Structures are given as structure tokens and as C-alpha cells.
Amino acid sequence: GATIGILGGGQLGRMLASAAAQLGFDVLIYSPEDDPPAGRVAAGAFQADWDDAEALTEFAQACDVITLEFENVAVASVEVIEKTGKRVLPGAKSLSVSQDRMTEKTFLNAHGIPTAPFREINSAADISAALASLGGKGVLKTRREGYDGKGQAWVYDAAEAEKAWAKIGAMPAILEGAIAFECEISVLVARSVTGETTSWAPPRNSHENGILARSVVPSGLSKAVEDEARAKAMHLADELGHVGVLALEFFVLPDGTLLANEFAPRVHNSGHWTPEACQTGQFEQHIRCVAGWPLGDTHRLFDAEMANLIGDEGLVDPATLKANDVLTLYGKREARPGRKMGHITRRLGPRKD
Numbered sequence: 001g002a003t004i005g006i007l008g009g010g011q012l013g014r015m016l017a018s019a020a021a022q023l024g025f026d027v028l029i030y031s032p033e034d035d036p037p038a039g040r041v042a043a044g045a046f047q048a049d050w051d052d053a054e055a056l057t058e059f060a061q062a063c064d065v066i067t068l069e070f071e072n073v074a075v076a077s078v079e080v081i082e083k084t085g086k087r088v089l090p091g092a093k094s095l096s097v098s099q100d101r102m103t104e105k106t107f108l109n110a111h112g113i114p115t116a117p118f119r120e121i122n123s124a125a126d127i128s129a130a131l132a133s134l135g136g137k138g139v140l141k142t143r144r145e146g147y148d149g150k151g152q153a154w155v156y157d158a159a160e161a162e163k164a165w166a167k168i169g170a171m172p173a174i175l176e177g178a179i180a181f182e183c184e185i186s187v188l189v190a191r192s193v194t195g196e197t198t199s200w201a202p203p204r205n206s207h208e209n210g211i212l213a214r215s216v217v218p219s220g221l222s223k224a225v226e227d228e229a230r231a232k233a234m235h236l237a238d239e240l241g242h243v244g245v246l247a248l249e250f251f252v253l254p255d256g257t258l259l260a261n262e263f264a265p266r267v268h269n270s271g272h273w274t275p276e277a278c279q280t281g282q283f284e285q286h287i288r289c290v291a292g293w294p295l296g297d298t299h300r301l302f303d304a305e306m307a308n309l310i311g312d313e314g315l316v317d318p319a320t321l322k323a324n325d326v327l328t329l330y331g332k333r334e335a336r337p338g339r340k341m342g343h344i345t346r347r348l349g350p351r352k353d
């Protein structure tokens with residue numbers, strides 16, 4: 001059996017490792033964390049820092065192919081691994097483009113995928129100037145490393161520029177125009193080593209306190225809008241030469257116009273319902289991509305709803321579970337506020353459309 005290496009040891013790595021094990025692969029996890037959730041379902045775990053060239057080299061030599069569940073792995077670390085002759089999938093391009101919101105939005109727009117208007121911000125003074133050109137209301141976001149709404153501040157007035165700049169830590173940022181969206185959806189797409197692409201039905205996503213709370217399929221949008229979103233995500237995967245799963249988030253305007261928000265070059269929380277509701281789920285599909293296998297059928301069989309268990313919600317009393325709740329817990333040792341602990345997928349019945 002071949003060995004698949006996964007960079008990152010969180011819940012996404014854990015679910016990827018389970019899917020890989022089902023397909024007969026051994027999995028090794030690389031994570032700076034001691035006792036990461038993914039390590040406990042894998043054949044082994046390397047504990048070392050992201051920039052430890054010696055450890056990365058040793059890890060790569062123990063694997064046949066390497067993938068990732070954490071998108072902020074430095075491109076330099078990927079290059080260290082590639083020096084051993086082992087491939088990292090997806091490639092460095094998907095990482096470098098998505099790691100910086102400025103590069104990401106510029107790339108999307110350049111490839112015919114419109115986003116919210118945005119401006120580069122390097123000082124509080126830049127915010128006041130940009131705000132006027134964006135209609136007076138915007139979202140300030142650090143260019144790098146934000147997630148779950150961290151590193152963001154809404155700006156409603158030029159007088160709030162200093163406060164917003166301080167709130168995000170006075171870091172290189174972008175200011176985006178505030179979008180009055182009807183709803184948010186995401187498209188999960190998988191691209192194989194031969195360039196074959198498949199996508200899943202786009203879930204409708206809702207957030208609470210900046211964190212994804214639930215994803216529901218069907219989205220309730222027209223087939224035309226869904227097909228356009230899927231085509232855009234597949235086009236993005238092609239343009240990146242991406243291999244594996246990728247998730248592209250969209251704002252949907254009341255008239256059906258799609259504005260891309262951001263993409264993740266990996267499996268994604270908004271696709272956690274796919275294993276229960278579709279012929280092939282995102283984790284299995286990603287492993288198929290990385291292993292160089294043909295892709296599975298993404299056909300959706302059920303209407304479904306996925307709810308995240310955040311913080312104390314992860315301390316689930318099994319007695320409260322409904323018979324059709326499919327529970328996934330991430331095996332985290334401690335429930336902290338805002339921490340993703342698990343999720344429940346509920347099949348709502350056979351697909352109706």
C-alpha cells in the first residue's frame with residue numbers, strides 16, 4: 001500500500017485520513033501540534049515546525065505523495081518537500097494565490113470571476129480614502145491568515161478608520177465594499193491529475209459570529225445560477241492547475257449575480273455533508289485525486305443539512321441525538337469558545353428535484 005502524507009493535523013486532516021484508510025492507504029500526518037486530532041486516526045504523526053527543512057525532508061521521504069489540509073503552509077516549505085522528488089498536491093500555485101487576499105481577488109477577476117470591489121490598504125489613511133470610492137461601507141480584512149472572520153473589521157464611517165486599522169493589528173490589508181447579498185453559497189470542485197473536474201451541488205451557507213454555522217442542500221437557487229457557480233469554480237481549478245478539492249465561496253445578489261468571496265485550496269467545512277448525501281464525498285474524492293485515481297460520481301442522493309458544533313455544542317449528549325443525525329466529532333481534547341468540535345449531518349429525505 002502507498003503512503004499519503006498530510007500537512008496539517010486538524011479535523012480536515014482527520015477526515016481525509018479516515019477516507020484514505022478506507023481506500024487502503026497508510027497516512028502520515030505532519031503538524032507542529034502535539035497530539036493533533038488527525039494523528040490519532042493515522043498510521044503515524046511527525047511533530048515539527050512548518051519551516052523545519054530537515055523534518056519536512058524526512059517526512060517527504062516516508063511518503064509516496066503529499067497533500068495538505070492547512071493552506072498557510074509556506075511555499076518555501078513546499079519547495080523543500082519537492083526537492084526530495086515527491087509531489088505536493090495541490091501545487092504551489094493554488095497555495096500562493098489563495099494565501100493573500102490581494103493576489104487571490106486579483107487572480108479571480110483576471111480569470112473572469114468577479115468579486116466585491118476592493119482596495120489595497122497599508123495605513124489608516126488609506127482606509128478613509130478607499131471607503132468613499134467603495135460607497136461608504138466596507139470590510140477591512142488582513143491580506144494573510146484570517147479565518148472564521150478573524151482579522152476583519154467593518155467600517156461604516158471614515159472616522160472609524162483608526163479603530164478598524166488597530167483592530168486588525170495594523171497589518172497589510174484590503175478594504176472590500178460591503179455586499180448586500182441575498183445569500184451565500186460555495187462550490188466544491190475536485191480536479192484529478194489528468195485534469196478531469198467534478199463538482200457538487202452548491203450548499204447555501206449561513207454564518208454566526210463570522211463562523212460557518214450551517215450548510216444546506218439544495219440551495220433553493222435556480223439551476224442556472226448553480227450551474228454558473230459550478231462552471232466558475234471548475235474554471236478556477238483549471239486555471240490554477242489545481243489537483244484535489246477546492247472550495248470557492250460566493251455572495252449571491254438578489255438578481256442572481258455571483259460575486260466570488262474567497263477560495264480554499266483544500267477540502268472545506270461547507271462540504272462536510274457530501275459523504276452522507278452524495279455518491280462520493282469530498283474526502284474520498286480528494287484522496288482519489290492525490291492518488292492519481294479516476295474521480296468518483298458526485299451525484300447528490302439526499303437533501304441534507306449540516307450544522308457545525310462550536311465550543312460547548314461539541315460536548316454532545318448521545319441521548320439527545322435523533323435517529324437520523326450523523327454525528328462526526330473531531331476528537332479535540334478541549335472545547336474552547338469558537339472552536340470547531342464536530343458537526344451533525346441530517347439527511348432530510350431523498351433528493352426531490
Ligand code: ATP
Binds near residue numbers: 149
Ligand atoms: P472563512 O472561515 O470562510 O475562511 P474568513 O475569515 O476567511 O472566513 P470571509 O469568508 O472573507 O472570512 O468572510 C466571512 C464572512 O463575512 C463571509 O462569509 C460573509 O458572511 C461576511 N463578509 C465577508 N466579506 C463581506 C463583504 N464584502 N460584504 C458582506 N459580507 C461579507
Ligand code: MG
Binds near residue numbers: 146
Ligand atoms: Mg477564509
Ligand code: MG
Binds near residue numbers: 262
Ligand atoms: Mg470565507
